[in-house]
Amino acid sequence: MSAADIELREVRKSYYKDRLEIPVLQGLDLEIEAGEYVALMGPSGSGKSTLLHLLAGLDRPDGGSVRVGEAHLESMSERERTRWRSRHIGFVFQMYYLVPVLTAQQNVELPLLLFRMSSAERRERVGTALDVVGLTDRADHRPNQLSGGEEQRVAIARAIVTDPDVILADEPTGDLDAKTSSEILDLLQLLNSEFGKTIVIVTHDQRAADRARRLLHLDKGVFERDEARQASSAS
Amino acid sequence: MTLGYILMQNLRRNPSRTALTVVAFALPMAIFVAAISCVVALKEIGESNAKQLRLAVHDKTTLTNGLPERKRREIEALDPDRKRLRAVCGMRWFGGRVPDEQNTLTSLAADVDTFPVVYSDAGMTETDVEAWERERRACVVGRAIAEQYEWSVGDRVELHSTVPPYLALEFRVVKIMTNPSVANYFFFRRGYLEESLKEAGSENPICNVFWVKCHSVEDLRWLQVEIDRLFAGTSEATKTEDESVFKSRFTQAMGDLPGLMEAMAVVVVVIIALVAGNTMMMSFRERTRELAVFKAIGFASGRIFAIVLGESVLLSLMGALIGIVPTAAILLVFPVRRLNYGPISSLEVSSDAIIASFAIALTVGLVSGLWPAIQSLRLQTTDALRRVA
Known part of the structure; x- marks a missing residue:
């Protein structure tokens, strides 16, 4: 069980379209404690996903610093960030992005291919992750044999199988109905409360945001509000 | 599970397309092997004739x-x-x-x-x-x-x-x-x-x-x-020719047969390169986001490059195998000499043709997979993920 704190200082990021600079993040400062559950909200284009990508080391800031645990991401090469990400970050996507030709078990096993470990240990880890998300009985099913909620649970199992410090979720309930969304949010809450994972979730869904203990409103590349709150309980 | 397993499974992603691509590879490879075997046979006969030290004297x-x-x-x-x-x-x-x-x-x-x-x-x-x-x-x-x-x-x-x-x-x-x-x-x-x-x-x-x-x-x-x-x-008046020149009249009655077959073999290789290249580009474009997710999970660019290239090579070699083995078997069971086509009386599958075919399949696989693989290296994970987000 591990978690990491996060610190952003004066983070700036712009994109260019037809040589035109489009500023996305404009000098963001942020501190997230290890084991915190944070929701990021804001209108489309406010910089939520960009921030998430910076936290994951998928991108580098144009200026400022991004520290996750001991890692100073702004000064690391792409190769170093990739290696670091495989060990410290679990990523959950809106559309799950499971490999359609692999079973649930094999999808969960994917990140472990980057680790040197025996097949027995690998099986054990995959089994544990599937157990946590409650899909042990669906291990041999392919994505097209699973419901949307089950697919997202497999994606969460894939994100936690390496025991990462931080779980980043980009609209994890965006493609799910209310009941299934609630189940996925329960699961994320469990990972935070029981396993102590630092969780940062990007969402447009107020019910998803209500599960977090801290809510950040991002607009036009700056934080508008930073609310500490009592997380609503799991259903 | 290994990367090799993932490669094999990827070929099952779109079974019809994989099957059609393999067949599109296999048929030209079969033709290539047969054509090159013919060329080798014709050349061997020509060399054999030359050794006989015979002249043909006929009406001019x-x-x-x-x-x-x-x-x-x-x-x-x-x-x-x-x-x-x-x-x-x-x-x-x-x-x-x-x-x-x-x-x-x-x-x-x-x-x-x-x-x-x-x-x-x-x-x-x-x-x-x-x-x-x-x-x-x-x-x-x-x-x-x-x-x-x-x-x-x-x-x-x-x-x-x-x-x-x-x-x-x-x-x-x-x-x-x-x-x-x-x-x-x-x-x-x-x-x-x-x-x-x-x-x-x-x-x-x-x-x-x-x-x-x-x-x-x-x-x-x-x-x-x-x-x-x-x-x-x-x-x-007479015309006197050595045997290989004399006999080449009959094969060249249909044009320069060896040259024609060699040209055909080259065309075949170009066709399969285009087919394989097109398939690999389509496959890559369809899976851009998935490859981006692989990167997000922590797969290094080199591994993703290997996956894309490996898939192309695997597809090519499968096609070559499926084309070559039946051709060799057919020529063994049904020798071409039974067609009673004089100049090629002893056609057997040339080992040179088989080696060349696999070398070509490997090359075509590498070349056709290279561009998508390079694209995968250039893939901007955040851009690819944002396309859906």
Whole structure:
């Protein structure tokens, strides 16, 4: 069980379209404690996903610093960030992005291919992750044999199988109905409360945001509000 | 689970497309192997012919114009001591068919005394020669023909000529020739043919070709010039060619067959490269986001490069395997010599063709997968993920 704190200082990021600079993040400062559950909200284009990508080391800031645990991401090469990400970050996507030709078990096993470990240990880890998300009985099913909620649970199992410090979720309930969304949010809450994972979730869904203990409103590349709150309980 | 397993599973992603791509690979590869095997066979026959040190002397204008049989003595007189010339054998086209069959066999009437010397590649033993000289109706038959009609030594066989006066002659097989260079030939005694023609009221002892066996390449070159010089300016002017040039007339009647086949092989390779390249690009574009997710999970660019390239190579090699193995099997079970196509009487799948095919498949796989693989290296994970977000 591990978690990491996060610190952003004066983070700036712009994109260019037809040589035109489009500023996305404009000098963001942020501190997230290890084991915190944070929701990021804001209108489309406010910089939520960009921030998430910076936290994951998928991108580098144009200026400022991004520290996750001991890692100073702004000064690391792409190769170093990739290696670091495989060990410290679990990523959950809106559309799950499971490999359609692999079973649930094999999808969960994917990140472990980057680790040197025996097949027995690998099986054990995959089994544990599937157990946590409650899909042990669906291990041999392919994505097209699973419901949307089950697919997202497999994606969460894939994100936690390496025991990462931080779980980043980009609209994890965006493609799910209310009941299934609630189940996925329960699961994320469990990972935070029981396993102590630092969780940062990007969402447009107020019910998803209500599960977090801290809510950040991002607009036009700056934080508008930073609310500490009592997380609503799991259903 | 390994990366290799993932590669194999990826091919199942779109089974119809994988199957069609593999077939699109397999068929040209099959054609390639067959074409290159033909080229190799033709070249081997050409080389084998060149070793026989034989000259073909025929009418300068056309092969169908026969030359009088006395020309043999005139040619022999060029080298009375036989220092350059070993023997001269006159041959006349018979063009026989087995009754009720469509194929015309390369059947030729040859001078009885010199045939075993001039056609030493017939491999006749003393016993064979004795039988050949003793029996008026003796014939020596190439292995391909013997296998096709299930003839063996001692069998009585009948051929019907396809040229006037359409004689039907009976023969007795005294020898089966196993050498590939004569596997599609049927030789019998010219005396027997001339006598039969006389009986049919069509006496006209001529030869379409005089084969001149030489001692050396230098002798062959000398005789080639001297024979044509001897008959130049007469109404029976000759054209003298070495055997490989003479026989290439028949293959080149359909154009430059080896050249054509080599060109075909090149076209085939280009086609499969385009097919494979197109498939790999489509596959890559469809999976851009998935590959971005692989990167997000922590897969290094090099691994993703290997996955994309490996898939292309795997697809190519599968196609090559599926194309080559049945072709080899078919050629083993159904030898092309049974098609009775003279020049390629001994076509077998060339090991060179198989090695070349796999090398080409590997190259095409690498080349066609290279561009998508490079694209995967350039893939901006955040852009690819944002396209859906």
